[in-house]
Amino acid sequence: MYENETYFDRTTCSEEELKQRETPYDKKADKTARKEARAAKKAEIKAAKAAASARKEARSSGGMGRKVMISVSLGLCFGLFAGLGFYAVRLGTDHFFPAESDNAIITELPENLVNLPVTDKKPDSPVSYVSYVVDDVSDMVEDVMPAMVAIVKNYTSTGLNPWGQIYQKTNVSGGSGIIVGETDTELLIATNNHVVEDAESLDITFIDNSTAQAVVKGTDTDMDIAVIAVPVSALSQETLDSIVVARLGNSDELKLGRPVVAIGNALGYGQSVTNGIISALDREMTSEDGSTGRYIQTNAAINHGNSGGALLNMNGEVIGINVARIDDGVVSVEGMGFAIPINAAEPIISELMQRETRIEKVEEGDMGYMGVTMQTVTEEVSAMFGFPRGVFVREVSKGSAAEAAGIRVGDIIVKFDGQRISSNADLLETIQYFKAGETVTVTVKRSENGEYVDRKIEVTLGSRPAENE
DSSP states (O other), rough: OTTTOOOOOGSSSSHHHHHHTSSSOHHHHHHHHHHHHHHHHHHHHHHHHHHHHHHHHHHHHHHHHHHHHHHHHHHHHHHHHHHHHHHHHHHHHHSSSSSSSSSSOOOOOOOOEEEEEOOOOOOTSSSOEOOOOOOOHHHHHHHHHHGGGEEEEEEEEEEETTTTEEEEEEEEEEEEEEEEEOOSSEEEEOOOOOHTTOOSEEEOOOTTTTTEEEEEEEETTTEEEEEEEGGGSSSSHHHHHHHHOBOOOGGGGGTOEEEEHHHHHHHHGEEEEEEEEEEEEEEEEOTTTSSSEEEEEOOOOTTTTTOOOOEOTTSSSSEEEEEEEEESOOOOEEEEEEEHHHHHHHHHHHHHHHHHOOOOOOOOOGGGGEEEEEEOOOHHHHHOOOOOOOEEEEEEEOOOOHHHHHHHTTTTEEEEETEOOSHHHHHHHTTTTOOOEEEEEEEEEETTTTEEEEEEEEOOOOOOOOOOO
């Protein structure tokens, strides 16, 4: 009998079942059998799970491989079509825009670029260049410095003391110059007119620190240009061997941003070098005497004493004559210096260089004479009546050189032979270098239709009469 079984129908069992039922019940063996069955079932379930996981991993591995293969195939296709596209563009460009040269593309380079050839190429291959910007200008400065000079002007100024008494004072001012020519007898130097104006003497210092005196050969006050001359006989052979004549450039070719170098006797301490760029071109400015000019503007430092010095390009060519910076005693602006363009200055310099150098005053009996009575137009008179600065003609003598030339009463003499005339003393001092019979150009301001206009009058000087008229 099975455990807990109380009755069964023997008629429904087979002989074998009856035999088993008649076997005594073994509880321990039955428990072991059940346990083994459960373990077998668990093992079967675990095996099924393992098989399912294996199938899943197999499917996953196969999908990644397919993705990788698809990506590689797409990349190859893109590269193939991109290469074909670039090749087609190149063929079209070569067909419609053929290159003029197979070896180089030439572009305009800044002046401060230096090209160095690459030497490790085959002999028959095109030459390549490596470009770099030059910041070191020492070689250029060394070449041009012998053409630069320092100028010291000695002059006398007149003023009033607190008690209303007139006094005179000896003064010294500094400037700069550029050697622009040399003849058998003279060394010619260009500078600003205001550097040499009213000078009683001019001391020139050269590259070897030797000094010599110069005289004014000619000036143009409107352009603020002067040429002074040093006798060659006053210079030693060592000095002559150490100096050079400056090379002039072309200021019409300048462009904004081009590098420049300014050289001058800044503050009277001797030659100094500053650098910068072209900040502006054709800049209009009005000077203290009312004249208007157009200048090169640069941020290279131009200080007092630099006037008359050189503004140079990177080739060491003079492209301008330094003239000023903004400094009216109230406002002083750094980085705004100005220079006269050399193309505007060169014709005037050439004309002044051709003038006769007047070193010695003529004998009093041989001195030329105009025959006018004059009065200085002072700053106060000019401001009060609106007269130009110069010498007012109060009277013209009968039969005089001035009358014959056409000078009139009311004219204001402002130049004599190109020299600026600001007072009676200026005219008397200038005329002492001219003999009777010489013809000079006298520039006057003449009132016409309510405004003053320039008139240049050729005057052949007469002889001074026995008694002054």
